[in-house]
Amino acid sequence: MSEQTAVFVVDDDPSVLASLESLLASEGHMVRTFESGRAFLDFARPDLPACLIVDVRLRGASGLEFQRELERHGIQLPVVFITGHGDVPMSVAAMKAGAIEFLLKPFRDQDLLDAVHNGIEQDRRRRAEAAQMAELRRRYAAMTPREREILPLVASGLMNKQIAVSLNLSEVTVKVHRAQIMQKLKARSLADLVRMADRLAGMGDKV
Amino acid sequence: MSAADERSLMSPPVTRGQMTIAIGVSLALVALFVATMPYARLATQHTEAILPAYAAAIAMLELMTAALLYGLFAVQRTRALLVLASGYLFSALLVPMWVLSFPGVFDALGLDLGLQVTAMVALLRRLGFPLFVLGYGLAPAGTVRGRFAGVAVAKCVLAVVAGVVAALGLVLAHREGLPLLMRDARNVAELWRYVPLAAFALYAMGLAVLLARRRGPLDIWVGLVLVSLAIELLLISYIGGAIRLSIGWWVGRLYGLAAASIVLLVLLSQTVSVYAGLARTLAAERRVRQNRLIAMEALSASIAHEINQPLASMITNADAARRWLGREEPRLDRAEDALRRIVEDGHRANKVVTGIRTMFLKGAQERVPLDLNRLVAEAVATASGEARFEDIPLLTRLAADLPPVIGNAVQLHRVLCNLIENAIDAIKAVGDHQREVTITTQTIDTGEVRLDIADTGTGVDPALAERIFDPFVSSKTGGMGMGLMFARAVVEAHGGRLWVSPRLPRGAVFHFVLPAAMVPPERERKEP
Numbered sequence: 001m002s003e004q005t006a007v008f009v010v011d012d013d014p015s016v017l018a019s020l021e022s023l024l025a026s027e028g029h030m031v032r033t034f035e036s037g038r039a040f041l042d043f044a045r046p047d048l049p050a051c052l053i054v055d056v057r058l059r060g061a062s063g064l065e066f067q068r069e070l071e072r073h074g075i076q077l078p079v080v081f082i083t084g085h086g087d088v089p090m091s092v093a094a095m096k097a098g099a100i101e102f103l104l105k106p107f108r109d110q111d112l113l114d115a116v117h118n119g120i121e122q123d124r125r126r127r128a129e130a131a132q133m134a135e136l137r138r139r140y141a142a143m144t145p146r147e148r149e150i151l152p153l154v155a156s157g158l159m160n161k162q163i164a165v166s167l168n169l170s171e172v173t174v175k176v177h178r179a180q181i182m183q184k185l186k187a188r189s190l191a192d193l194v195r196m197a198d199r200l201a202g203m204g205d206k207v
Numbered sequence: 208m209s210a211a212d213e214r215s216l217m218s219p220p221v222t223r224g225q226m227t228i229a230i231g232v233s234l235a236l237v238a239l240f241v242a243t244m245p246y247a248r249l250a251t252q253h254t255e256a257i258l259p260a261y262a263a264a265i266a267m268l269e270l271m272t273a274a275l276l277y278g279l280f281a282v283q284r285t286r287a288l289l290v291l292a293s294g295y296l297f298s299a300l301l302v303p304m305w306v307l308s309f310p311g312v313f314d315a316l317g318l319d320l321g322l323q324v325t326a327m328v329a330l331l332r333r334l335g336f337p338l339f340v341l342g343y344g345l346a347p348a349g350t351v352r353g354r355f356a357g358v359a360v361a362k363c364v365l366a367v368v369a370g371v372v373a374a375l376g377l378v379l380a381h382r383e384g385l386p387l388l389m390r391d392a393r394n395v396a397e398l399w400r401y402v403p404l405a406a407f408a409l410y411a412m413g414l415a416v417l418l419a420r421r422r423g424p425l426d427i428w429v430g431l432v433l434v435s436l437a438i439e440l441l442l443i444s445y446i447g448g449a450i451r452l453s454i455g456w457w458v459g460r461l462y463g464l465a466a467a468s469i470v471l472l473v474l475l476s477q478t479v480s481v482y483a484g485l486a487r488t489l490a491a492e493r494r495v496r497q498n499r500l501i502a503m504e505a506l507s508a509s510i511a512h513e514i515n516q517p518l519a520s521m522i523t524n525a526d527a528a529r530r531w532l533g534r535e536e537p538r539l540d541r542a543e544d545a546l547r548r549i550v551e552d553g554h555r556a557n558k559v560v561t562g563i564r565t566m567f568l569k570g571a572q573e574r575v576p577l578d579l580n581r582l583v584a585e586a587v588a589t590a591s592g593e594a595r596f597e598d599i600p601l602l603t604r605l606a607a608d609l610p611p612v613i614g615n616a617v618q619l620h621r622v623l624c625n626l627i628e629n630a631i632d633a634i635k636a637v638g639d640h641q642r643e644v645t646i647t648t649q650t651i652d653t654g655e656v657r658l659d660i661a662d663t664g665t666g667v668d669p670a671l672a673e674r675i676f677d678p679f680v681s682s683k684t685g686g687m688g689m690g691l692m693f694a695r696a697v698v699e700a701h702g703g704r705l706w707v708s709p710r711l712p713r714g715a716v717f718h719f720v721l722p723a724a725m726v727p728p729e730r731e732r733k734e735p
Contacts, residue, residue, distance in 0.1 A: 013516050015552055019523035022545050026530035026538075084515045105519035109526035 005120050006030045006050035010040050010066065011082070012058050016105075020053065023109055024116065037066035041073060049127055051119030053112075056083040056090060064090075067097050076126060078119035082107065133199070139185050140200055147184070150177050154190075155197035222424070229427045232469075233434050236462065240438050240446075247446040247455025250393075254452050255311045261460060262306035268467040269299035275474040277364075281356035282595070287346035287422075289359065291429065293367045294339025295470075300371040301332045310392035320379070326388035326395070327378050330402050333440070337409035340429060344416035393451045395444075403444040410437045428473045435466035488592045496628075503689050507678075513559045517552040524548045564696070574701075576611040576724050577619065579656055583646055586623035590631065594644070599634050601627065604647045610723040612656050614701045622694045626660045626717050629690065632683055633664025633715065640713075655703075655720045663714040667707050675707065 007029045009020045017033040024031045030048065034040040037058060052070075056063035063081055070077065080101045081094045091102040100122065101115035143151070153163045160178065164171040187193035276292030305328040307313060308320040351359050378385070390396045410433045417430040439462035447455025528545035531538040587601050594601045630644045640663070647659045667675060667682070674680045676695045681688035691705075698705040703721040710716045 013520070015517060015520040015548060015555065016523070018548055019520045019527060019545070019552075022527035022541060022548075023523050023530065026527050026534070026541065084512045084519065105515060106522040107519070109523065109530070112523075 004030060004048050006032065006046055006048040007053065007116055007120075008040060008043075008045070008050060008077070009033045009053045010035075010037055010058065010063075011053075011055040012036065013055070016055070020112075023112070027113055029116070037069060041069065049120050049124040050077055051080060051116045051123060052077040053080045053082060053116070056081050056094065064093055064097060067094070067099070076123075078122045080112070080115045080119055082112075136185070136196060136199060142184050143181065147177055147181050150174065151181055151193075151197055152201070154178060154181065155194045225424045225427060229431050232431060236435055236438055236465065239458070240442065240462075243442065243455060243458045244446055247442065247453065247458070248448045248450065249454045250450060251452050251454065251457065254457065255309070258309055258312050259306055261464070262302050264464060265467050266299045266302040268464070268471055269295045269302070272467070272471040272474065273299060275471065275478070277360045279474070280351075280360065284350040284356060285346070286349065286351055287343045289351070289363055290339055290346050291343040291425075292360075293363050294336050294343065296364065296367045297339060297371060298332055298336045300368065301328050301335075301375075304328050304375055305332065321382045321385070322389045322392065323385035323387065324378060324382050326399065327385055328375070330388070331374060331378075333402060333406045334409060337406065337413050337433065337436070340413040340433060341409065341416065343429065344413055344420060344426070348422075399444075403440050406440055407437060410434075410440075424477075425470075425473070428469055432466045432469050435462045435469065439463045439466065485592065485596055489596050492593055507689070510559070510563055514556055517556040517559070521549050521552040521556075524552065574613050574615055577614050577616055578609070579612055579619075579648055579658060579721070580605040580609055582616065582619055582623055583648060583658070586620055586627055587646065589620075589624055590627040593628075594631055597631060597635055597642075599631055599642045599644060602643055602645045604645065606649045609648055609650060609656060610654075612701070612721040613724045614721065615697075618697045619701070622697050622719075625690045625694050629683075629717075630660055630662035630664060630715075633662050633666070636665045637663075637713075650723070651720070654723055656723050657718065657720045659716050659718050661710050661714060661716040663710070665715075666709055666713060667715045669709070672707055676705070 005028075007024045009017055009024070009031065011017050011020070011033075012035055014035065017035065021031045021033050030046070032043065034043065037054075040052075054063045054066060058066060063083075067079060070079070078100045079098065080103065081091075081099045082103045082105055083090070084105045094102050100119050101111075103111055103115065140148070149167070150163060153166070158166075160171050160174045163169075164174045167174070181187075182193060185193065185196050187196060273292045273295035276288055276295065280288040280292060305325060308324040308328065310322065310325065386398055387396045388399045388402075414430050414433045417426045417433075420426060439459040442455045442459030442462065447453040447459060450456060524545040528542040528549075531542040531545065583603060583605060587603060591601060627644065627646075634642050634644070643663055645659075645661045647661070649657050651657045665682075671680070671682060675682065675688075676691050678688060678692045695705045698719045698721070701721055703719055705717070705719040707715055707717050
């Protein structure tokens with residue numbers, strides 16, 4: 001694997017933790033194991049594409065409660081649930097709460113590794129998305145108020161002349177602003193610009 | 208009395224309440240008797256017409272009482288009940304002839320059997336019934352052995368019917384030569400005077416015996432019957448002036464009706480309360496069994512989890528080891544780590560299994576010499592409620608000279624109960640042909656003690672015969688498949704064997720063999 005990836009395992013059985021650590025490490029993942037959900041929350045996570053494996057039955061809080069705890073802490077890691085005695089209602093609850101997989105112990109190693117792989121891919125996509133968004137926001141922040149005013153008008157397909165009339169500016173000024181906007185957002189084409197404007201608008205008041 | 212008590216009319220205690228009711232009823236009867244006295248000798252006209260209805264009522268009451276008493280005998284098997292039931296039957300069978308021959312009742316039919324026949328039949332009833340009551344009072348306490356109570360009942364009924372038929376035959380055959388008991392249709396002859404005296408003597412003797420023995424409430428009620436009969440006789444023969452169909456005579460007849468009803472009413476009310484008690488006991492037993500099943504379910508779920516955990520870990524470790532070895536540069540150290548953990552997990556799983564075994568057989572070390580026959584008797588007593596309710600006799604054939612076995616009483620009791628419950632369940636599942644469980648104990652050639660529990664139930668499918676001792680294998684709907692596994696584990700922990708074979712033509716026999724205690728019990732106990 002070219003890029004480093006991390007897998008976090010939460011299970012209250014040390015021997016299960018050790019075996020999972022070994023299996024996942026053999027696939028080149030960086031593995032961190034935790035005997036409780038609390039220990040995981042206290043841990044400073046490395047900034048890597050990662051996936052979380054959780055036993056549904058944890059001492060103290062159950063795996064499902066732990067999942068809600070993660071949400072409260074704004075942790076968006078994909079979760080793979082494992083369990084010694086799964087029943088249908090429990091697995092349904094887990095999947096509804098956003099788990100990507102629910103595996104019964106003992107499971108086939110390939111099933112777990114596939115689930116972890118999918119989880120990491122999902123995390124990678126999410127991270128890339130988040131990075132792009134952050135970059136876009138930085139570029140947007142560099143624009144002047146006038147440019148921010150003109151951007152949605154350009155994106156909605158108005159001609160320079162129309163924009164000039166509606167904002168009471170000269171057509172030449174609008175043209176200059178437009179070139180500035182293209183440059184600041186690093187848009188390669190009008191279509192590119194429209195897409196960016198859409199995403200910025202989608203963030204609403206966060207912008 | 209609690210619901211678990213075996214409520215029985217034939218066993219003590221006679222409660223204070225029952226005594227009070229009996230005395231109260233007696234006083235009421237006496238009061239009515241006193242109130243009647245001034246009018247007793249007044250004659251009535253045409254009251255013969257009521258006589259057939261009265262006779263029918265008496266006969267029905269006595270027949271029903273007899274039937275219920277025979278039924279009670281089928282359960283309790285005491286000789287006394289058989290005698291009392293026969294007394295009621297005897298009395299009931301004489302009634303038709305009495306009323307048929309009564310002067311002036313069936314004249315329209317042209318029936319005239321002669322003056323003396325009615326009196327003779329009355330004499331037989333009057334003296335016969337207290338004789339049966341005496342027999343009831345004096346009957347030895349023992350129970351009638353043998354498989355079928357029905358046979359004993361049938362024999363008795365046949366004997367009573369034959370006796371009544373023979374007696375009536377004799378009376379009718381010699382009706383011309385009968386002793387002179389009646390002067391005319393309404394008035395008695397000199398000779399009759401001795402009949403009430405003899406009857407009073409028998410009533411007094413009966414009452415004395417019953418009050419002296421007072422084996423149970425039924426004795427008291429039968430005593431009350433005798434008191435009523437005595438009052439009846441007093442009214443009929445003395446207060447009423449021995450004049451048939453006088454006021455005193457009719458009131459006397461009412462006492463006869465009351466006498467005939469007492470035991471029936473008591474039996475009916477007792478039957479209802481016994482049935483209710485039995486139903487409650489049974490419901491409680493079922494709940495206990497249900498709870499045990501639920502506990503077993505929870506236990507097996509937790510055992511499954513305890514074993515599954517190291518199992519999952521072993522599989523993952525093995526997968527990891529394979530992957531470490533399969534890499535381009537195999538990592539022997541990591542593979543070895545994984546293998547070492549597999550060994551640890553294996554030991555851990557084993558510990559769980561051992562733990563379960565010791566938990567099941569907890570206290571298996573606390574072993575003392577035990578009398579297997581006594582354990583059987585206790586287990587039979589435990590299961591008798593349900594067995595009686597299902598009408599399945601639990602029969603035992605216990606060897607008298609059985610050597611003691613060394614073992615844990617609680618565990619072996621559980622095993623025996625388990626096997627008996629299984630036998631009852633197996634019989635419940637089939638129709639109503641022969642239904643019984645037979646438990647046999649014996650010493651076999653090897654010096655071991657052997658016990659067989661044979662049932663007439665569904666039997667064990669030969670294909671399942673060995674597997675039924677495995678955990679989670681059950682042929683019962685709703686069975687957990689733990690009982691026989693537990694039974695075999697216990698028996699084997701006692702150095703014995705447990706197996707099953709078919710019973711011919713139907714059913715199954717479970718056998719187990721336990722080693723007999725070699726050392727005298729006293730010395731065994733002293734050893735640490």
